[in-house]
Amino acid sequence: MQISTIAVGLLCLISQANAFSATNVQPTSAPAFGHIDRTYVTRDIKTPDPVPEEGQELALELMKTGRMYRYNISPGEESMVSKCELDVIAYTGHKYCVALNSCGSALMLLLKTTDLPPGGKVISNAFTFGAVPSAIEHAGGKAVYVESDFNHVMDVDDLEKKLTEHPDCKHVLVSHMRGKVADMDAIKAACDRHDAILLEDCAHSLGVRWQGKHTGHVGIASAISSQSYKMINSGEGGFLLTDDPVIAAKTAVYAGAYEALNGKHVTVPPPEVFAGLPEKLPNYSLRMSNLAAAVIRPQMKTLEERIEKYNRRYWRLVEKLESRCGDFLSIPVDTPGMTTPVHDSMQFNLKENFTPEMVQQFLDECKNHGLPVELFGHKSNARNFINWGFAPAEEPLPMTAKMLSRACDVRMPLMWDDEDFDDMANVIAESLEVVWKESKVPVTPDGEDVADSA
Numbered sequence: 001m002q003i004s005t006i007a008v009g010l011l012c013l014i015s016q017a018n019a020f021s022a023t024n025v026q027p028t029s030a031p032a033f034g035h036i037d038r039t040y041v042t043r044d045i046k047t048p049d050p051v052p053e054e055g056q057e058l059a060l061e062l063m064k065t066g067r068m069y070r071y072n073i074s075p076g077e078e079s080m081v082s083k084c085e086l087d088v089i090a091y092t093g094h095k096y097c098v099a100l101n102s103c104g105s106a107l108m109l110l111l112k113t114t115d116l117p118p119g120g121k122v123i124s125n126a127f128t129f130g131a132v133p134s135a136i137e138h139a140g141g142k143a144v145y146v147e148s149d150f151n152h153v154m155d156v157d158d159l160e161k162k163l164t165e166h167p168d169c170k171h172v173l174v175s176h177m178r179g180k181v182a183d184m185d186a187i188k189a190a191c192d193r194h195d196a197i198l199l200e201d202c203a204h205s206l207g208v209r210w211q212g213k214h215t216g217h218v219g220i221a222s223a224i225s226s227q228s229y230k231m232i233n234s235g236e237g238g239f240l241l242t243d244d245p246v247i248a249a250k251t252a253v254y255a256g257a258y259e260a261l262n263g264k265h266v267t268v269p270p271p272e273v274f275a276g277l278p279e280k281l282p283n284y285s286l287r288m289s290n291l292a293a294a295v296i297r298p299q300m301k302t303l304e305e306r307i308e309k310y311n312r313r314y315w316r317l318v319e320k321l322e323s324r325c326g327d328f329l330s331i332p333v334d335t336p337g338m339t340t341p342v343h344d345s346m347q348f349n350l351k352e353n354f355t356p357e358m359v360q361q362f363l364d365e366c367k368n369h370g371l372p373v374e375l376f377g378h379k380s381n382a383r384n385f386i387n388w389g390f391a392p393a394e395e396p397l398p399m400t401a402k403m404l405s406r407a408c409d410v411r412m413p414l415m416w417d418d419e420d421f422d423d424m425a426n427v428i429a430e431s432l433e434v435v436w437k438e439s440k441v442p443v444t445p446d447g448e449d450v451a452d453s454a
């Protein structure tokens with residue numbers, strides 16, 4: 001009789017559980033989850049885009065000839081690098097382009113070619129990759145950081161404040177981190193008011209358009225990247241883009257167009273602009289190789305197709321995350337004026353009800369289920385300004401520090417299948433559920449502690 005009673009009780013519990021699942025009831029103060037089993041991601045999050053077969057064939061032919069140096073060409077012939085530079089400006093709409101060995105080199109040359117004096121101040125984002133302050137240091141400058149807001153872009157009000165406080169600063173280098181663009185019209189207006197040169201770090205914004213034009217046109221010059229995790233992949237590589245002939249000529253000479261080698265370029269100004277420059281400027285040997293250019297060229301042809309695929313997957317992922325766990329995270333909003341975004345990765349901010357311990361538990365839960373989620377504010381993250389001991393911030397940056405402490409970053413590999421991004425959404429949502437259930441401090445959907453909201 002006792003066994004029979006227990007069996008009936010178990011059947012009742014199972015029936016209640018099935019009824020709850022069928023009606024999909026969720027607590028109002030938690031993400032909208034209806035799952036039972038945990039999801040696992042089985043794909044490699046760091047899978048880069050492969051080199052197209054055409055690029056592999058071009059590279060192989062180059063290796064057979066041995067002509068991998070950009071200037072080792074016959075008279076009247078265009079090098080692979082020159083052809084690649086033509087492809088790039090055809091896409092971005094710039095007049096001049098110089099291909100380089102890295103985007104870091106391009107960033108440094110943005111400053112050198114615009115006459116940054118030794119020790120000259122350069123205003124830049126407090127939220128950017130460590131390569132940016134490194135380029136400032138490399139160029140002999142001193143970084144001054146502007147706050148970044150919760151949409152992960154430069155705060156225009158703080159830019160105005162820093163320009164006012166540093167009237168001797170005549171260079172502003174704005175980074176479009178993860179393809180997110182600040183109000184560039186307002187930034188340009190602030191630079192003009194203070195007679196400062198505006199430069200753009202477009203390492204993450206190839207394909208992104210502001211007011212209908214490719215990023216990199218508001219400033220006097222810009223840099224893009226072909227490092228493996230960018231929209232074009234040559235392992236390492238970069239391009240300096242500008243409509244200014246003097247900047248273009250200086251860049252080519254600094255990069256290694258010694259003697260009369262500027263004549264072997266196609267996307268630079270005429271010879272008279274180079275007059276005297278090879279004797280005045282050092283040769284830093286920063287040239288791109290023909291081999292790198294060969295693997296880039298076919299990728300330029302597929303940019304729009306890949307952007308469409310990235311954006312479609314991104315918005316599907318956004319919809320899933322906002323519907324299931326929007327109470328506990330927010331997704332940065334594109335600045336009005338971005339006419340064409342490129343979302344090749346996902347960023348979101350955990351709400352303020354997440355303590356540092358809860359944030360770490362969330363990261364651990366995701367990692368344990370196959371999804372490495374990066375925290376921009378982690379003590380070892382190269383995008384956290386506290387790690388730039390070579391170019392430290394000299395004043396507090398509370399807005400940026402607060403944002404970084406809960407700002408999460410997830411790659412979106414193009415080689416994954418659509419279903420893999422459903423798994424990604426599930427792991428994020430399920431991990432949030434676990435953290436919420438196990439947290440000792442009850443929270444409400446708006447991100448406040450229950451005690452504080454009473």
